[in-house]
Amino acid sequence: MTVAGSRIAGTGSAFPKRVVTNAELCRELEGKPGESVEGFSPEWIRQVTGIETRHFSGSDETTSELATAAARRALEAASLDASALDGILVATCTPDTPMPAAAALVQAKLGARNAFAYDLNAACSGFHHAWATAHAFLASGQANHLLVVGADVLTKITDYTDRKSCILFGDGAGAMVLSRAENVPPSRFRLTADGEGAEMLRIPAGASGMAMKGHEIFKASVRTMVDLSEKILADAGLTTADIHHVVPHQANLRILERVAKQMKIPLDRFAMNITTRGNTSGATVPTALDEAVRSGKIKRGDRLLVPVFGAGLTAGAAIVTY
Numbered sequence: 001m002t003v004a005g006s007r008i009a010g011t012g013s014a015f016p017k018r019v020v021t022n023a024e025l026c027r028e029l030e031g032k033p034g035e036s037v038e039g040f041s042p043e044w045i046r047q048v049t050g051i052e053t054r055h056f057s058g059s060d061e062t063t064s065e066l067a068t069a070a071a072r073r074a075l076e077a078a079s080l081d082a083s084a085l086d087g088i089l090v091a092t093c094t095p096d097t098p099m100p101a102a103a104a105l106v107q108a109k110l111g112a113r114n115a116f117a118y119d120l121n122a123a124c125s126g127f128h129h130a131w132a133t134a135h136a137f138l139a140s141g142q143a144n145h146l147l148v149v150g151a152d153v154l155t156k157i158t159d160y161t162d163r164k165s166c167i168l169f170g171d172g173a174g175a176m177v178l179s180r181a182e183n184v185p186p187s188r189f190r191l192t193a194d195g196e197g198a199e200m201l202r203i204p205a206g207a208s209g210m211a212m213k214g215h216e217i218f219k220a221s222v223r224t225m226v227d228l229s230e231k232i233l234a235d236a237g238l239t240t241a242d243i244h245h246v247v248p249h250q251a252n253l254r255i256l257e258r259v260a261k262q263m264k265i266p267l268d269r270f271a272m273n274i275t276t277r278g279n280t281s282g283a284t285v286p287t288a289l290d291e292a293v294r295s296g297k298i299k300r301g302d303r304l305l306v307p308v309f310g311a312g313l314t315a316g317a318a319i320v321t322y
Contacts, residue, residue: 003139003183003184003185003186004139004141004180004181004182004183004184005135005138005139005180005181005184005186005187006134006135006138006139006178006179006180006181006184006187007178007179007181007184007321008176008177008178008320008322009077009078009080009145009177009178009179010073010074010075010076010077010078010079010080010176010177011073011074011077011174011175011176011177011286011289011290011293011294012069012070012071012072012073012074012075012076012077012174012175012176012290013070013073013172013173013174013175013283013286013287013290013291014066014067014069014070014073014172014173014174015055015066015170015171015172015173015277015287016055016056016057016058016061016066016153016171016172017055017058017061018055018056018057018058019053019054019055020053020054020055020056020170021042021052021053022041022042022043022045022046022051022052022053022167023042025042025045025054025167026040026041026042026045029160029163029166032160032161033161034160034161034162034163035161035162035163035164036163037163037164040163045167048164048167048252048254049167049168049252049253049254049274050252050253050254050256050257050274050275051167051168051252051253051274051275051278051279052275052276053275053276053277053278054155054169054170054171054276054277054278055170055171055172055277055278055280056155056170056171057153057155057156057171061153061171062096062153063090063092063094063095063096063102063151063152063153063173064095064096064102064105064106064109064151065109066151066153066171066172066173067090067092067102067106067149067151067173067175068105068106068109068110069173070149070151070173070174070175070286070287070290071088071106071110071147071149071175072110073175073290074147074175074176074177074290075110075147075177077177078145078177078179080145080177080179082110082111082112082115083111083112083113083114084114084144084145085110085112085114085115085145085146085147085177086114086115086116086137086143086144086145086146087115087116087117087134087137087143087146087147088103088106088107088110088112088115088116088117088118088146088147088149089103089117089118089119089120089130089133089134089146089147089148089149090102090103090106090117090118090119090120090130090149090150090151091119091120091121091122091126091127091129091130091148091149091150091151091282092119092121092126092149092150092151092152092281092282093121093123093126093152093281093282093311094151094152094153094154094156094157094281095119101117101118101119102119102151103117103118103119103149104117104118106147106149110147112147115147120133122282122310122312122314123201123281123282123310123311123312123314124249124251124279124281124282124284124308124309124310124311124314125191125249125282125308125309125310125312125314125315125316126150126281126282126310126314127148127149127150127174127282127283127284127285127286127308128189128191128249128285128306128308128316128317128318129191129314129316130148130149130150131148131176131178131189131318132189132191132316132318134146134148134178135178135187135189138178138179138180138181139180139187141180143180144179144180145177145178145179145180146177146178146179147175147176147177147178148175148176148177148178148286149173149174149175149176149286150173150174150175150281150282150283150284150285150286150287151172151173151174151282151283152171152172152173152280152281152282152283153171154169154170154171154210154279154280154281155169155170155171156171157203157209157210158209158210159209159210159211160209161209162209162210162211162212164214165210165212165214168251168252168278168279169278169279169280169281170277170278170279170280171280172277172280172283172287173283173286173287174283174284174285174286174287174288174289174290175286175290176286176289176290184321185303185321187318187319187320187321188232188235188236188318188319188320189316189317189318190228190231190232190235190316190317190318191314191315191316192224192228192314192315192316193312193313193314193315194312194313194315195312195313197216197220197312197313198311198312198313199213200212200213200216200217200220200311200313201213201217201310201311201313202311217251218252218254218255220309220313221249221251221255221309222255222258222259222262224309224313224315225248225249225255225259225307225308225309225315225317226259226262226263226307228307228315228316228317229246229259229263229305229307229317230263231317232305232317232318232319233305233319236319238303238319240263240264240265240305242303243265243269243303243304243305243319244269244298244302244303244304245269245270245271245292245297245298245302245304245305246260246265246269246270246271246304246305246306246307247270247271247285247288247289247292247298247304247305247306248270248272248284248285248306248307248308249284249285249307249308249309249310250272250273250274250277250279250284250288251274251279251284251309252274252279253272253274253275256270256272256274259307271288271289271291271292271297271298271304272288273287273288273291281310282310285306285308289304293322298322299322300322301321301322302321302322303319303320303321303322304318304319304320304321304322305317305318305319306318306319306320
C-alpha cells in the first residue's frame with residue numbers, strides 16, 4: 001500500500017569539538033561537591049550506562065550553531081537549497097534564549113527566507129514529536145519541504161553534584177529534510193504523555209540543573225517504549241520481523257538492552273550511538289539515524305521502528321520507511 005505522505009530526503013548531524021572520556025569526567029568531578037558513589041570510576045560509568053565518551057559544548061557552541069551545522073549537512077544530502085524550505089521545526093529543551101526561538105536563529109543562519117520557524121519542547125521525545133508534526137504538514141499538502149532538527153546542549157544544565165545522572169549527558173544536533181511525496185509507504189506515529197510523572201525528570205523553577213529520579217525513569221522508559229512499540233506494530237499489522245532497524249531514543253545502553261530483550265529483537269538491529277555520544281536528548285534519534293545512513297547500515301527501503309521517551313513524561317513511537 002502506498003499513500004501521499006513524506007519521505008526522508010536527507011539527514012545530517014553535528015557535535016561539539018570537545019570529546020570527554022569517562023576518565024576525564026572522573027578527573028573533573030574529583031574533589032568537587034556531590035554525592036559519594038561507591039566504586040565511582042571510568043569502568044563503573046561504562047558498566048552502568050554503556051557510555052565511554054560524550055561531547056561537551058564550548059561557550060560558542062550553542063544549540064542554534066549545532067542545529068545549523070546539522071541542517072546544512074541534511075540539506076546537502078537532500079540536494080536542496082535552504083530557500084526551498086517551507087518551514088523549520090527545532091526540537092530542543094535548551095534553546096540559546098527563552099525568546100526568540102532557536103528555529104528563528106537557524107532560519108536566519110541558513111538564509112531560509114521562505115520558511116516559517118518555531119521550537120517544540122518535548123524533552124528527549126522532542127524530535128519524534130516534531131517529525132510527526134512535519135509529516136502531518138506534508139501529508140496534508142500544506143508544505144513541500146520541511147527541516148526538522150533535534151538539538152540540545154544538556155551539559156550546560158546538568159547537575160554535576162548528582163554523580164549517577166551527570167555521567168549520561170552529551171551535546172549534539174541532528175537534522176532531517178522531509179519532503180512531500182506521492183505513492184510512498186505510509187508512516188505511522190503515536191504520541192503520548194503522562195503528566196503525573198512530571199516530577200521524575202525536571203528542571204525546578206529557579207534552578208540551573210536537572211533533577212532526575214534515575215531508577216524510576218529507567219523502569220518507566222523500558223516499559224513505555226516496549227508498550228508503544230508493540231501497539232504501533234499491531235496498528236500497522238506488522239511484527240518485529242518486518243522491522244529492519246530500531247532507531248530509539250538513547251538515554252542509557254542498559255535501557256536499550258532491556259528493550260531489545262523484551263521485544264526479542266537482536267541488539268545489532270538497533271541504530272545507536274550512545275556509547276560514543278552519550279544521551280543528547282532530542283538529538284539522539286536524528287544523529288543515530290544520520291550516522292547509520294552514512295555508514296550504510298540503514299539503506300533506502302528499510303522499515304524503521306522509532307520508540308522514544310522523555311521528561312513530561314512524554315513518549316512516542318513511529319514506523320517509517322527510509
